[in-house]
Amino acid sequence: MSEKLLESKQTVIKGELQVPGDKSISHRSIIFGSLAQGKTVVTNFLDGEDCMRTIAAFQAMGVSIEKHGQTVVIEGNGVENLQEPIEPINLGNSGTTARLLLGVLAGLPHHFTLFGDESLTNRPMDRVVIPLRQMGAMIDGRENGKYLPLAMRGGNLSSIAFETPVKSAQVKSGVLLAGLLAEGETTVTEKTTTRDHTENMLQAFGGKIDTNNGKISITGKQQLQGTEIHVPGDISSAAFFLVASTIVSGSELTIKDVGLNPTRTGIIDVLKQMDVDITVVEERTIGGEPVGSITVRSSTPKGIIIDGEIIPRIIDEIPIIALLATQANGKTIIRDAEELRYKESDRIASVVNTLQALGADIEATKDGMIIHGNRTLSGGKVDSYGDHRIGMMIAIASLITEQAVTLVNPACISISYPSFFEHLKKVSR
Numbered sequence: 001m002s003e004k005l006l007e008s009k010q011t012v013i014k015g016e017l018q019v020p021g022d023k024s025i026s027h028r029s030i031i032f033g034s035l036a037q038g039k040t041v042v043t044n045f046l047d048g049e050d051c052m053r054t055i056a057a058f059q060a061m062g063v064s065i066e067k068h069g070q071t072v073v074i075e076g077n078g079v080e081n082l083q084e085p086i087e088p089i090n091l092g093n094s095g096t097t098a099r100l101l102l103g104v105l106a107g108l109p110h111h112f113t114l115f116g117d118e119s120l121t122n123r124p125m126d127r128v129v130i131p132l133r134q135m136g137a138m139i140d141g142r143e144n145g146k147y148l149p150l151a152m153r154g155g156n157l158s159s160i161a162f163e164t165p166v167k168s169a170q171v172k173s174g175v176l177l178a179g180l181l182a183e184g185e186t187t188v189t190e191k192t193t194t195r196d197h198t199e200n201m202l203q204a205f206g207g208k209i210d211t212n213n214g215k216i217s218i219t220g221k222q223q224l225q226g227t228e229i230h231v232p233g234d235i236s237s238a239a240f241f242l243v244a245s246t247i248v249s250g251s252e253l254t255i256k257d258v259g260l261n262p263t264r265t266g267i268i269d270v271l272k273q274m275d276v277d278i279t280v281v282e283e284r285t286i287g288g289e290p291v292g293s294i295t296v297r298s299s300t301p302k303g304i305i306i307d308g309e310i311i312p313r314i315i316d317e318i319p320i321i322a323l324l325a326t327q328a329n330g331k332t333i334i335r336d337a338e339e340l341r342y343k344e345s346d347r348i349a350s351v352v353n354t355l356q357a358l359g360a361d362i363e364a365t366k367d368g369m370i371i372h373g374n375r376t377l378s379g380g381k382v383d384s385y386g387d388h389r390i391g392m393m394i395a396i397a398s399l400i401t402e403q404a405v406t407l408v409n410p411a412c413i414s415i416s417y418p419s420f421f422e423h424l425k426k427v428s429r
């Protein structure tokens with residue numbers, strides 16, 4: 001297993017940065033482009049490994065998808081021309097590919113087998129398998145279809161009125177995509193709002209979807225038209241640099257063209273509540289999604305309580321928020337975040353173990369963590385757990401540790417941010 005030495009050096013974070021395209025929006029651009037009729041051109045596509053899995057899955061079904069740098073051209077031929085793949089589909093590390101693709105495949109009259117890497121193989125799939133079975137898909141797999149590998153035969157779906165028991169955009173999206181291919185009207189009701197990129201992008205492709213008080217309704221068998229999609233910068237990637245600029249004294253960084261969809265901007269709200277010096281400017285709309293530039297100057301944050309409705313709006317940012325909390329005045333409590341246990345690693349355990357190993361005062365709870373601030377972090381050898389967000393959290397921590405940090409298994413960072421270390425170097429002075 002490879003290791004990366006992150007030397008403890010006096011640095012400041014300065015200048016301007018453009019983070020790569022949003023992962024959630026990149027996945028969905030490939031899915032809708034492949035279901036639509038005609039050409040779709042996606043610019044600023046994230047070429048992280050996860051999004052490449054989504055491309056490969058649709059190529060295996062006969063869709064022509066060409067990637068030139070960050071531009072992807074999809075020649076859509078409509079749902080009815082998606083073919084049965086010869087080989088099993090490898091979903092790699094990508095939960096989003098798995099849950100959203102399951103929804104699409106459930107609507108196709110073909111046989112599919114799906115598998116993933118060790119991490120994905122241990123993440124729950126029954127949260128989408130159960131409603132898709134209710135719609136008529138035949139799905140079987142390990143532990144009665146709870147886990148990959150899965151085998152399935154789709155087609156002839158009927159609509160469903162589904163109340164999602166988990167706060168998950170992936171589950172909502174999987175069922176809505178199946179609803180798009182089913183007869184009649186499907187509704188998904190969610191108690192807490194989760195990211196709505198599926199709903200937004202369906203409309204960008206000419207589809208119709210209604211959201212009313214947490215109830216999302218979609219009529220099946222709609223024809224979608226290819227279009228142009230510009231992917232905004234990923235706020236979940238930006239979050240690592242927002243925190244870096246806060247905790248490294250003397251820093252000031254502007255991140256340009258970041259997606260500011262309100263279902264994703266919880267990190268900005270958290271930073272503001274913690275009294276971090278943050279401003280958002282140049283707000284505008286590109287391709288149906290709000291974008292803007294965020295400037296952060298170093299400051300000493302204060303500890304806060306983070307729970308309830310905001311959790312899905314910061315779900316991928318909690319590891320880096322935990323690092324920030326180790327530097328805050330006072331105590332930070334994170335609750336209602338049990339979903340973290342079902343990510344690429346059990347992120348309650350991996351965040352707590354890693355930060356403890358670096359000298360933080362942090363403890364795990366059933367659904368979150370308690371972090372006591374004002375700690376000087378030491379250094380040493382810590383593992384990414386094969387989880388990209390843990391790997392990036394460790395790299396940002398190393399900017400303020402007293403000794404060097406050896407990051408074990410850094411390669412996973414390219415799942416969502418292949419140019420992360422290059423960008424870190426670019427803004428380190």
Ligand SMILES: O=C(O)C1=C[C@@H](OP(=O)(O)O)[C@@H](O)[C@H](O)C1
Nearest residue numbers: 024096167168169170171315316
């Ligand atoms: O829909 C999406 O694109 C995503 C939804 C979230 O997962 P859940 O919906 O499982 O919480 C998030 O953690 C993931 O990185 C991307």
Ligand SMILES: C=C(OP(=O)(O)O)C(=O)O
Nearest residue numbers: 093094095096097316343
């Ligand atoms: C949880 C994540 O992604 P996924 O569920 O797509 O693997 C993530 O990117 O942090």
